Amino acid sequence: MLRHRAAAFAVVALVAACSGPAQTAEGGAAAGGGDSTLPDPDATAAPADPDATAGPPAEPTATPTPTPAATPDVDPADVGANELGEIPVLMYHRLLPDGGGEYDRSPEGFRAELEYLCAEGYRPIRTVDLVRGEIDVPAGTTPVVLTFDDSTREQLAFTADGDVDPDTAIGILRDVAAGCDGFEARASLYVNAYPFGGGQDSDELVTWLHDHGFELGNHTAGHVNLRNLPASEVQRELAAGVEVITDVVVDAEVVTLSLPFGIWPEDRGLAASGAHEGRTYDHEGILLVGAGPASSPFHAEFEPLAIPRIRSGAWDGGEPDFSSGFWFDVFERNPHRLYVSDGNPATISFPEELADELAPGFEERANPYAAESR
């Protein structure tokens, strides 16, 4: 079997309402190779290394997990599992009838993208699931992170009857999810002060998201450019961003940050953690604006504090624009690049040829399997 790594590098300048300055897109590493058909003896999802079953916390790695989606009897080779592959993190802003600007979509374009994801075997997770490596999607499917910035009215609103407006992004997501097997309505929403229009039902909308399993993330209170602020102001904005959420949902845990405009503060460490007047924040994941897929959280190259995202948009097939349409085309032609789940959140399955790409610390969960050789 032929395996190789290829790195594609491209630079794309993203200029729009919520973009940063020029972003560097790294196409990422690709491991090529044929499909595997050989049955794997380790079909019960036990680690391939027999010694691993005797390891200290043996239970979580080898026994069924509490999550119903776990299917420990799937042969990872049968589904082409590759849990070291890449994961697209899609970035959405407004939904506007005319499609809006470069960072927006029409409701129809958004729905069509979700239907494409369903048909192509992508299943949604949240940013927090990515950064914590808690990926629970059916065997043979690829996780995709859906992220929404700026907490605009088109993303979530209630009807007069108090239902989710079916024409909002969350309404459309729930509708597509209801008709797609194993496709949960999961997403991460990065909110600013006065979320979702700042109306009377603003708190209710934020609470509804939390109660329905959506992630509420920090996008700063005032949607500020952090670069030109003194350190104390950076920390004030980020701590206030947490409070936008916790003032409404007291027990919410704000785990991830989406940098406004994709712009770092001068001291990048302050984006991750800090404090202002006794209020603290501690982000486990930070989202950028551009412009390629993220590494698997189990891959040695994964950087939770600098996660690239892919701007949602149709691609016309011309010059690479690093939109979702562009990347979907790349993945259709290079499916081996993608993360493919073994269906068991506890194990990390991948073709054994990729073993040296595993990040340190995951050895006990690793389930390398022998792929076909010819």
Ligand SMILES: [Zn+2]
């Ligand atoms: Zn924004």
